[in-house]
Amino acid sequence: MAASGARLHLVTPVWNRSTRGIRGLSRAVGPEGSQKKGRSLLQFLADRFYDVQALREYLLRKQVLTVHQKNRPFTYIQERFGPHVAGVYFILKQGGAVKFQGKEWIRSNARGHFPLDFVTFQAVPVEAVDASGCAINYQGLDSLLALKELQSLWLQRCPHVDDWCLSRLHPLANSLQELSLAGCPRISERGLACLHHLQNLRRLDISDLPAVSNPGLTQILVEEMLPSCEVLGADWAQGLKSGPEEQSRDTASPIPA
Amino acid sequence: MLRRALRLGLGRGPLSRGLGTHRGDSTLDQNGKLSEIKKKIQSVLPGGAWNPLYNTSHLPPEHSDVVIVGGGVIGLSVAYWLKRLEKRRGAIRVLVVERDHTYSRASTVLSVGGIRQQFSVPENIQLSLFSIEFLRNINEYLAVVDDPPLDIQFNPAGYLLLASEKGAAVMESNVKVQRQEGAKVCLMSPEQLRNKFPWINTEGVALASYGMEHEGWFDPWCLLQGLRRKVQSMGVLFCHGEVTRFVSSSSHAVTTSGEEVTLKRIHEVHVKRDHSLEYQPVECAIVINAAGAWSGQIAELAGVGKGPPGTLQGTRLPVELRKRYVYFWHCPQGPGLETPFVIDASGAYFRREGLGNNYLGGCSPTEEEEPDPGNLEVDHDFFQNKVWPPLAQRVPAFETLKVRNAWAGYYDYNTFDQNGVVGPHPLVVNMYFATGFSGHGLQQAPAVGRAVAEMVLDGHFQTINLSPFLFNRFYLGVKVQEHNII
Numbered sequence: 001m002a003a004s005g006a007r008l009h010l011v012t013p014v015w016n017r018s019t020r021g022i023r024g025l026s027r028a029v030g031p032e033g034s035q036k037k038g039r040s041l042l043q044f045l046a047d048r049f050y051d052v053q054a055l056r057e058y059l060l061r062k063q064v065l066t067v068h069q070k071n072r073p074f075t076y077i078q079e080r081f082g083p084h085v086a087g088v089y090f091i092l093k094q095g096g097a098v099k100f101q102g103k104e105w106i107r108s109n110a111r112g113h114f115p116l117d118f119v120t121f122q123a124v125p126v127e128a129v130d131a132s133g134c135a136i137n138y139q140g141l142d143s144l145l146a147l148k149e150l151q152s153l154w155l156q157r158c159p160h161v162d163d164w165c166l167s168r169l170h171p172l173a174n175s176l177q178e179l180s181l182a183g184c185p186r187i188s189e190r191g192l193a194c195l196h197h198l199q200n201l202r203r204l205d206i207s208d209l210p211a212v213s214n215p216g217l218t219q220i221l222v223e224e225m226l227p228s229c230e231v232l233g234a235d236w237a238q239g240l241k242s243g244p245e246e247q248s249r250d251t252a253s254p255i256p257a
Numbered sequence: 258m259l260r261r262a263l264r265l266g267l268g269r270g271p272l273s274r275g276l277g278t279h280r281g282d283s284t285l286d287q288n289g290k291l292s293e294i295k296k297k298i299q300s301v302l303p304g305g306a307w308n309p310l311y312n313t314s315h316l317p318p319e320h321s322d323v324v325i326v327g328g329g330v331i332g333l334s335v336a337y338w339l340k341r342l343e344k345r346r347g348a349i350r351v352l353v354v355e356r357d358h359t360y361s362r363a364s365t366v367l368s369v370g371g372i373r374q375q376f377s378v379p380e381n382i383q384l385s386l387f388s389i390e391f392l393r394n395i396n397e398y399l400a401v402v403d404d405p406p407l408d409i410q411f412n413p414a415g416y417l418l419l420a421s422e423k424g425a426a427v428m429e430s431n432v433k434v435q436r437q438e439g440a441k442v443c444l445m446s447p448e449q450l451r452n453k454f455p456w457i458n459t460e461g462v463a464l465a466s467y468g469m470e471h472e473g474w475f476d477p478w479c480l481l482q483g484l485r486r487k488v489q490s491m492g493v494l495f496c497h498g499e500v501t502r503f504v505s506s507s508s509h510a511v512t513t514s515g516e517e518v519t520l521k522r523i524h525e526v527h528v529k530r531d532h533s534l535e536y537q538p539v540e541c542a543i544v545i546n547a548a549g550a551w552s553g554q555i556a557e558l559a560g561v562g563k564g565p566p567g568t569l570q571g572t573r574l575p576v577e578l579r580k581r582y583v584y585f586w587h588c589p590q591g592p593g594l595e596t597p598f599v600i601d602a603s604g605a606y607f608r609r610e611g612l613g614n615n616y617l618g619g620c621s622p623t624e625e626e627e628p629d630p631g632n633l634e635v636d637h638d639f640f641q642n643k644v645w646p647p648l649a650q651r652v653p654a655f656e657t658l659k660v661r662n663a664w665a666g667y668y669d670y671n672t673f674d675q676n677g678v679v680g681p682h683p684l685v686v687n688m689y690f691a692t693g694f695s696g697h698g699l700q701q702a703p704a705v706g707r708a709v710a711e712m713v714l715d716g717h718f719q720t721i722n723l724s725p726f727l728f729n730r731f732y733l734g735v736k737v738q739e740h741n742i743i
C-alpha cells in the first residue's frame with residue numbers, strides 16, 4: 001500500500017524543530033504555562049489526580065456563582081412594590097446607602113438590618129446612592145438603573161464594577177451629575193470613554209484606577225470629552241486619601257454647588 | 258513498576274502497533290515502540306500529562322471522533338462547544354488541525370476586532386448578541402484553574418452607521434429589527450449627530466444609527482489564545498499540519514423526487530506535516546470545515562462541487578479569498594475618546610486605536626477593483642484614492658493625517674450572499690461547515706461554534722436557529738439578504 005508506506009517518520013531533524021515550536025507555543029498558552037516554582041499543594045495534587053482538578057474547577061465556579069447570587073434582582077419586591085423600591089432594597093441589602101430627596105441617608109447597621117419605612121416613599125425620587133465597596137456587578141446594575149432620577153452615584157472600590165458596567169450607565173444621562181469611580185480595580189480608559197453619554201455630569205472622580213494604563217493622559221482626554229465636568233484624577237487623590245469617602249458618607253447634600 | 262512496564266513494552270510485539278510499524282526502518286520502529294511504552298506507562302500510573310520519555314503530543318492521533326480543519330477562532334470555538342456540550346466528560350475526541358501555529362495569515366488575527374448588532378438579518382443580530390454575552394463573561398466560559406484571567410480589552414464605544422438619503426429608509430427598518438431582537442440602537446438626525454460628535458461633517462448624511470451598548474471592538478488575539486488555552490485544558494488535541502486529502506466512500510441513493518444522488522462519507526483525513534512529504538492518516542467520524550478563507554479548497558478536496566452544473570452535487574462552496582487592507586494612521590487633531598466605530602455611507606470605516614490620536618480604518622473595494630489575493634502586500638494608492646477622500650470629507654480633521662502602518666488580511670468571502678455557511682453538507686454527510694462569514698466572522702465565532710456543536714451532537718440547532726445559513730441555499734438559490742456587509 002502506497003499510503004501506509006508514506007506514513008509518518010518520527011525522527012527527521014526538521015520535525016524536531018517544528019516540534020519544539022509547537023511545544024513552545026503550548027507552554028505559552030496552555031496549562032503548562034502555570035508550572036511556576038512556588039506551587040501549592042493543591043496544584044501539585046491537581047496535576048496528578050483528576051478529582052482534585054475537578055474540585056478546584058468547582059471552587060472556581062463557586063466563587064463566580066456567589067457574586068451572581070448577590071446580584072440577583074429581588075423579583076418578589078419588584079412585583080409587589082415596583083422597580084423603584086426594589087432598587088433601593090437591593091442597594092441596602094448590598095450594604096450601600098440611599099438618600100431620598102429631602103430625607104436622611106438610609107443605610108444598614110452593623111448587622112445588616114435597615115429600616116423598611118422607605119417602602120412608603122414610592123413617589124419620592126432617590127437622589128443619591130452610595131454603593132462604595134459593594135459587590136454590585138453588571139447584572140446588579142439592572143436594579144440600580146430603575147432609579148431614574150439619580151443625581152449622585154458613588155461606586156468607589158467596587159471589585160466587580162468594570163468597563164462593561166460603565167457602558168450601561170447611559171439611561172441615567174438626564175439626571176446624573178456626580179459620579180465617583182475611585183479605586184475600582186477593573187475600570188480602564190476603555191470604559192471611561194463611554195461616559196461621554198453622561199453630558200450632565202458636573203463632577204467625576206476617576207482617581208486611583210489601577211487598570212488605567214495612562215492615568216495622566218486619560219484624565220486629559222476625559223476632560224476634553226466632558227468639557228463642563230470637573231474631573232478628579234490621579235494627583236488630586238494623593239493629597240486627600242480619605243476625602244471623597246468621608247464626604248459621601250456624611251454630607252447631607254452631596255452635590256457641591 | 259516502571260522497569261516492568263518498559264520491559265513489557267519492549268518485549269512484546271503486538272504492543273508496538275504504533276506509528277513505527279508502518280515502515281520497516283529500525284530506528285523508527287524503536288521510536289514507535291517508545292511512544293507505545295509511554296502510553297502503557299501512562300495507563301498504569303495515575304495522573305495526566307506526565308511524560309516519562311518524551312512528548313509526542315504534536316503528532317496527530319490515529320483516530321479522532323471529530324477533526325476540525327483550521328485552528329482560527331471559528332475552529333477553536335467549535336472545539337470548545339463540542340467539549341462543553343458533550344454529555345459525559347471525555348465522551349468525544351476532538352482534534353484541531355492547523356497548518357500555521359504562528360497564525361501569520363489567519364483572518365482572526367488580521368481583523369480589526371469589531372462587534373456590532375447593526376445587521377439587518379435577525380439571525381446575524383442574534384449571533385452577535387450571543388457573542389457579546391460570551392465576551393462579557395469570558396472569564397467564566399474560558400476560566401482555567403491557575404491561569405490568569407483574560408483581558409479581552411473590550412472598547413464599548415459603539416458603532417455609528419451613516420446613511421445618505423437613499424439609504425435612510427433601509428436604515429430605519431433595519432433599526433426596527435435590531436431593536437426587536439434586543440439590541441440597544443438609536444437613530445440620530447444630522448442635527449443630533451453634530452451635537453454629539455462635533456467633529457463630523459454631516460453633509461450628505463440623512464440619518465445615523467448608533468449602538469449604545471454591546472458594540473465596539475476587542476482584541477482578537479486574546480480571544481484566540483483564551484479559547485486555545487481552554488480547549489487544551491478540556492482535552493482537545495492540537496496538531497500542526499495541513500489537511501491535504503480526504504478518503505471517503507460513496508453510496509447511491511434516490512431522492513423522493515426520483516433523482517439519483519451520490520452520498521459520500523469521509524473516513525480518513527490526511528494530515529501533511531510542514532517541510533515533509535509524508536502524511537499521517539487520521540480516522541474520523543466527523544470533519545468540520547473551519548478553514549476560513551481557504552475552506553473552499555477544503556470543500557473541493559472532499560468532492561463538494563464535483564458534478565454536473567446545476568445539480569446539488571455540482572454546487573460549489575462559494576467561499577473565496579478576498580484581500581482587504583487596513584491602514585493605521587495618526588492625526589493629532591483627530592476625534593477624541595468618545596469616537597465610535599464609524600461606518601460612512603460610502604463604505605469607508607475607521608475607529609480609534611488606543612489613546613494617542615491613532616486610528617485605523619479601510620474600505621471594501623468594488624467587485625471590479627478586487628485586488629489579486631495571491632499575496633498579502635498592501636496597496637498604498639488604495640488609501641490615497643479610495644479610503645482617505647471619503648473619510649476626510651466626513652471628518653475634516655483627517656485632512657492632515659499620517660499613515661504609519663498598514664496590513665492586509667483575507668476575508669472568508671462568500672460570493673453568493675456574504676453570509677456564513679453553517680451546518681452539514683447534504684451529500685458529503687459528515688462534513689460540517691463553519692465558514693464564509695465575509696468580514697463578520699470574528700464576532701460570530703462564539704455563537705457559531707455553539708450552533709455547529711449542537712448540530713453535531715443533537716442533529717439540529719437549539720440556541721439560535723441558523724437554518725437559513727445551511728449549504729442548501731446555494732443550490733436552491735435563496736440568498737440571505739443582509740444590507741450591512743462591510
Ligand SMILES: Cc1cc2nc3c(=O)[nH]c(=O)nc-3n(C[C@H](O)[C@H](O)[C@H](O)COP(=O)(O)OP(=O)(O)OC[C@H]3O[C@@H](n4cnc5c(N)ncnc54)[C@H](O)[C@@H]3O)c2cc1C
Nearest residue numbers: 327329330331364365368369371500549666697698699700
Ligand atoms: C481586514 C479584516 C478585518 C476584519 N474585521 C472584522 C471585524 O471587525 N469583525 C469581525 O467579526 N470580523 C472581522 N473580520 C473577519 C474575521 O476575521 C473572519 O471572518 C474570522 O476571523 C474567520 O475566522 P476563521 O477561524 O474561520 O478563519 P482564520 O482565522 O483564517 O482561520 C482559518 C485557519 O485555517 C487554517 N487552514 C486553512 N487551510 C488549512 C488546511 N488545509 N489545513 C490546516 N489548516 C488550514 C489557516 O492556517 C487558518 O489559521 C475581518 C477580516 C479581515 C481580513
